Amino acid sequence: MRRVAGALLLLTILVLQACNSGEKADSIFYNGTIYTVDDSNPQVEAVAVKNGMIMATGSKAEIIKLQGDDTEMVDLQGQTMTPGFIESHAHMMGVGYNKLELDLMYVKTYDELVEKVAEAVEKAQPGDWITGRGWHQDKWIEKPDHMVKGFQTHDKLSEVSPNNPVWLRHASGHAAFANAKAMELAGVNNLSIESLQGEVEGGEIIKDELGNPTGVFTERAASIVGKLVPAETEERAEQALQMAIDECLRLGITSFHDAGSGQDFIDRLQRFKDQGKLKVRMYTMLTGRSPQLLEEWYKKGPMIDPDHLHTVRSIKLNCDGALGPRGAWLLEEYTDRPGHYGHETLPMETVTEVSEKALASGFQVCSHAIGDRANREILDRYEAAFNKYPNIDRRAQRFRIEHAQHLSEEDIARFGEMNIVAAMQAIHMSSDRPWAIDRLGEERIVEGAYVWQKLMQSGAVVCNGTDAPVEPLDPLPSFYASISRKTLEGFPEEGFEADQAMTRAQALKSYTLDGAYAEFEEDFKGSIEVGKAADFTIFNKNIMTIPEQEILKTKVSMTVVGGEIVYKAD
Structure with missing residues (x-):
């Protein structure tokens, strides 16, 4: 008092x-x-x-x-005024490109997806690539008659696009869907699949009962076709960035944590800043997919902007897949796919190496982990790196786990003990929880899925976001999911595992001051x-x-x- x-x-x-x-x-x-x-x-x-x-x-x-x-x-x-909302985990260029490509986020059936592609084919020249993102088979209100390992097959898609390669990324970003033309260009067929296994490690080409590719590629296997998609021009990239900035401002987002980008993106942001066009405060994570990029930044150290508009201080590692395509790395097998445990999409030795180098050079590490096995492995690697540098205050490093969706009960307290920021997206609970129970079963869901209160009670900071374009960028559905634990349709009435809901004050803080804390900026912004x-x-x-x-x-x-x-x- x-x-x-x-x-x-x-x-x-x-x-x-x-x-x-x-x-x-x-x-x-x-x-x-x-x-x-x-x-x-x-x-x-x-x-x-x-x-x-x-x-x-x-x-x-x-x-x-x-x-x-x-x-x-x-x-x-x-009206009501709050501190500016901080998007703590999303993909800026993905938000922009979603406005330039086929946006499949709101597609409700496979037939509707096919119709959208057919419309795009009519406007395209033969040979042009048709690209898009946002489909999610578990959110369709009606499933196709024929599915393989939980996914649709390419037959209907290929019928409407015989002369155009089609490449449609899953909403999660952890799978993609190709038509026959795209697979033909990539040399993917029944006979070639075995010879491609070296390129599939950490992913899967989904095959039917006869061994034919269905068109679905999960995790790292997606690069087999994805590498053929024509590279974006800088002019189109700048158009996408401007559209993404405009979308942020329309939705009340004043700061944005970009979850993993390369030097081209960093240079583009700097040009926008120099030209007075960067109206959103950016916190960029270096992509861990480029070891050479990381080595260059280890040598020069973080770029902390005195103008608080464009800071590069963290590294993003992608360590497992998503739950939708069954790529999240689990301690126990998937309930709805016995014998399958998901994928380690990055060698855990890399997490150890990057964590140690980051501590030595002043970078924060932000590791994508959805499954309980991935979360445990990363916590182990973080702890080992901290122990190697006992003179560094581990709590001051604010290492993060991005998503932290499904945890073993044994690991929850470790977030608070090591001050690991749980960068979570409440909207994922709303979108995924109705079908996630099929993947994990009730016991794992209740004990460790989307456990916001348990994490906060451990002493961990939980910041909020959307993972756009995986989900729409609008923060209000995520704020709603934080306090209600319901789908956007209001189901179930009492909320899923309602004891883990945030209070409104906690939800607001997760989108403001806690987001600022997650980027070391709580003394500059996040509260009025x-x-x-x-x-x-x-x-x-x-x-x-x-x-x-x-x-x-x-x-x-x-x-x-x-x-x-x-x-x-x-």
């Missing part, structure tokens, strides 16, 4: 000092419900901004004293406090009080980055 009273007294002093200094605010946000994510001062009536930073917070009467002749008065008109960046998201409804289902109908009316209104709804 004394700490809260002391903080309020300090806040009052700071406001009075600002008022007495004669300085006037560049802008004042008032007449709304303002949630600060500051425990000592959770709600305020108004916020004053100066030079892109928060100058003062408090009552409207106090803050209005900072109004000058040139102060922009932003009337929130009773004096001296922090003026990054705000304004909603047309109060997401902290309205009925759960109303959250899904809420819209962003304004997005503010560094005090600048960068998006305003019509």
